[in-house]
Amino acid sequence: MDLIGPDHKLYDVLRKPALPQFDNIRPAAIARCSSTDDVTEALSYARATNLPLTPRGGGHCFAARSSTTGLMLDLSPLSTITVEPAGALATIGAGARLASVYQRLHEYGLTIPAGCGPTVGIAGLTLGGGLGLLGRRYGLTCDRLVAATVVLADGTVVTCDAEQEADLFWALRGAGGCQFGVLTSLVFAAVPSPTATRFKLTWPRSHAAEVIAAWQSWAPDAPDDLTASLTVNANEAQIFGATLTEFDPGPLATLAPEIDLRTDLSWPALKASLSEGDPDTRIIHSKSEFFRNPLPPDAITQLLNAGCELNFTPMGGAYNRVPADATAFAHRNERFLLEHAGPDRNAIRRSWSIAHAYASGAVYPNFPDPDLTDWPTAYHGPNYSRLRDIKVKYDPGNVFSFPQSLGGPK
Ligand SMILES: Cc1cc2nc3c(=O)[nH]c(=O)nc-3n(C[C@H](O)[C@H](O)[C@H](O)COP(=O)(O)OP(=O)(O)OC[C@H]3O[C@@H](n4cnc5c(N)ncnc54)[C@H](O)[C@@H]3O)c2cc1C
Known part of the structure; x- marks a missing residue:
């Protein structure tokens, strides 16, 4: 993990999100994460220094939830995309942006239903649902998610899917942005690139x-x-x-x-x-x-x-x-x-x-x-009480928190 402080030449480049109204939010430090181990190390650093933290994918959150005055986890180096053509499975690093996802999957004749902004992050988009031009045909982006690797607040790394940690997998598909842990990669069942x-x-x-x-x-x-x-x-x-x-x-x-x-x-x-x-x-x-x-x-x-x-x-x-x-x-x-x-x-x-x-x-x-x-x-409808239970199970210390989060603000 590279730790970037306010004096580093990349600090201002990395801290600014997509929406300019949040340019003034200055993190105490930025943890540049290139691997799952880096994310574990960043969480441990936040614990040791008592800093609040938030992961950033593409930085497009309308409510500045990927900006913080604490430790910002910059996941952009985690952007590798691999495709298993036989099963049409795409494994996408949590820092990847949509334009590169479309480009890379297209090399295999594949795509996923997802949004239009080319620099929107695949992780944030999927964790809140994901609307796009193929959605009426194939569903939300999160409807094509088949597995994810997640680092929990205590540093435990879990893989979740329909069988393993199934309740976490359920919760990530529509309510997972900075709520339960930090995703490092997402696996999708891809569809033909039309x-x-x-x-x-x-x-x-x-x-x-x-x-x-x-x-x-x-x-x-x-x-x-x-x-x-x-x-x-x-x-x-x-x-x-x-x-x-x-x-x-x-x-x-x-x-x-x-x-x-x-x-x-x-x-x-x-x-x-x-x-x-x-x-x-x-x-x-x-x-x-x-x-x-x-x-x-x-x-x-x-x-x-x-x-x-x-x-x-x-x-x-x-x-x-x-x-x-x-x-x-x-x-x-x-x-x-x-x-x-x-x-x-x-x-x-x-x-x-x-x-x-x-x-x-x-x-x-x-x-x-x-x-x-x-x-x-408004956000979760009848799923709210189940989400609260899953929040307590996976983030009992409410490490991942923001004003409208499942565990409430700190
Ligand atoms: C210009 C623009 C175009 C858009 N177009 C579309 C569209 O076509 N379709 C659509 O459905 N939506 C669209 N959106 C909305 C978009 O889906 C959300 O803003 C989404 O949250 C962006 O994800 P991000 O990774 O870019 O943002 P970020 O701000 O990085 O992340 C959003 C939230 O997810 C959390 N998060 C990010 N990465 C992780 C991770 N790895 N693990 C855990 N939590 C994480 C962040 O902490 C934050 O709470 C658009 C937004 C903008 C500004």
């Missing part, structure tokens, strides 16, 4: 109300092979996504969009095509919720007047064919996720309140929201 069509349908913002109305009664029920998200910003409404079959705009065709299709893209190329352009370095806040019913027209009008960017993600498909208690991820009956985003926190809270009246009350654990009062129900 050739696909990327589509973008764009309208002027003046059409946004009718586009939202059409989207919410179409995208959640579309065939599993099609995932269409919707973004409404100050200038336009855009539906974008991927289909594994020929693109059919369904009822959207009658709304006369400008259509941009790219056909026959490899899966890594399709993913890359959705993050082209300069990276967004603005400070953006967000709040979100899941919905089981469409928003009525008057709520849509109010939302469009609230001034936030609105991001709609379809659920349904394979996401909802898994029982709510099969993994820790409880939200298996939702139609879509709506995120309100922008620079102004108060505008976001107002926008969220308008939609909240129609929401299911469930919140995606990977989009944590410090404002939530009943967060146990």
Whole structure:
């Protein structure tokens, strides 16, 4: 393990997370971990020095949970990806980022259903669920997890899967981010890397109300092979996504969009095509919720007047064919996720309140929201009490803690 203090030339590079609003959080030290033994050593160092600790994968947490004033475990050197082609099993180091996962697995004609941000970490994404363009076809990223190696707070290394430490394996699939231990590698049952069509349908913002109305009664029920998200910003409404079959705009065709299709893209190329352009370095806040019913027209009008960017993600498909208690991820009956985003926190809270009246009350654990009062129900639903028991079993000293963690803050 390399211990990096504030005077080290890499300190500022490594400590800054993906979201610039958390740049000011300065760890006492950074433990750079290149192996499972390094993680054990880092945990032992934190115990000896009485420092709070947190692991960092890709550093994209909306609630800064991978930043700390204590010991930050930088797992980025743990990024090896190996593939066993016969069983389509991919073993991915906990520091790997999504773009390299897609690229490496594609060499074997494989992929996993996962998110779009190229620098999002595989570990954080999987531990909170994992939504992406193949999710309606193959489920959450965590639904493809078949095993994980975990270093517990006392330094014990365990492998968990459906047979060994099965309750830990259950809990990691949807509620595992910095809750039970530090994952060092994840094994996935990979799926074929498809050739696909990327589509973008764009309208002027003046059409946004009718586009939202059409989207919410179409995208959640579309065939599993099609995932269409919707973004409404100050200038336009855009539906974008991927289909594994020929693109059919369904009822959207009658709304006369400008259509941009790219056909026959490899899966890594399709993913890359959705993050082209300069990276967004603005400070953006967000709040979100899941919905089981469409928003009525008057709520849509109010939302469009609230001034936030609105991001709609379809659920349904394979996401909802898994029982709510099969993994820790409880939200298996939702139609879509709506995120309100922008620079102004108060505008976001107002926008969220308008939609909240129609929401299911469930919140995606990977989009944590410090404002939530009943967060146990919002994140974990009926799985909360089982998760509490598993927390006590695997982290009895509550070493892994943060304000909305299963063991509570210290
Ligand atoms: C630009 C952007 C794009 C996104 N796109 C998507 C998307 O397409 N789909 C989607 O579902 N979500 C998406 N998200 C949300 C994303 O899933 C979460 O932010 C996720 O937690 C990021 O994981 P990370 O490893 O990058 O983050 P980190 O901040 O490193 O980690 C998140 C949490 O997991 C913990 N953790 C990290 N590694 C480990 C480990 N090895 N062991 C134990 N705990 C660990 C951290 O301590 C922290 O609590 C996006 C977020 C951003 C900012």
